[in-house]
Amino acid sequence: MKDDEDRFTMAGGGGQGKERTEAQIRAERETISRILAGETELFHELIRPCERMVYLTALSVMKDESEAEDATQEAMLKAFRALRSFHGEAKFSTWLVAIALNECRRRLRTAKRAPTDTLDTGGTEGEGDFTPAVLTDWREIPLEALERKEIRLALVEAVGELPAIYRQVFTLRDIEELDVRETAEVLQVSGNVVKVRLHRARMLLQKRLAPLLKASLPGRKRSFWSTT
């Protein structure tokens, strides 16, 4: 599998423009050097673009907003304290995500409330019905529908109720737009496991959300998707 095939290539999907240029990577490394040389206040700017990503990662594990926020703060502090150990093998944002995942796992272990499916291994792997909801027609739901709170809530709840191993992969791949290799790295699983879990997560979401969204937003225009 080539790297470029691992990219999230869905037309228009998610579109947060996370592809980084060489210039941005150089600027990031320069900032890190300056922080380590004593300009510690620059750490604020370094992490600002990654805040949402780190928080959503923590939320995908902790499932609770307040605990995810605490874990995010702690992960950012740990990242600052260990900044000298970042050598640029991975993207800085991916490094932060890995630290956040470790922090969340530590918290779950400490709280001794980690059911088997909360961690990356075990759980519901291989079980369940991953067939989609069968429809004969789909009318596009435009992004404007997200102005409706009940639509946003339905989406958030559906993702939140995915089994943990699928929720984490879905969050990293389809919300934060990490590629397969990066997702595999931070979750410490193979690329194939990432693909299988992502497929199942997407099918579970389609099965739950397609009938619900279709019923709540009737009378939309027919969509013609490009498959390029």
Place this chain on the structure above:
Amino acid sequence: MRLKCEHVWSYVSEYIDGSVKAQLREEIEEHLEHCEICTAVLDSTRNILILTGDERTFELPVGFSERLHARLAKELVAAKMTGEIGGASLVEE
């Protein structure tokens, strides 16, 4: 139609990601031309991914950023005072 619907469903995710091989992609597309069900499954899955991936769907808690940077600020100032910056280990004792 050579492919069965169940076969197409098993490749929905990879098809969306553009990672199925050319031969299989052709077979899937041939199937889609004649199958309303698989077309709807594919369209609805893509639509749901676009909606869940939008920044409006998952919002940060109100005041999240302010609280994060306030907590960091204390640490950053302390590190500057002591000169001990970024050298801690991430491995837990």
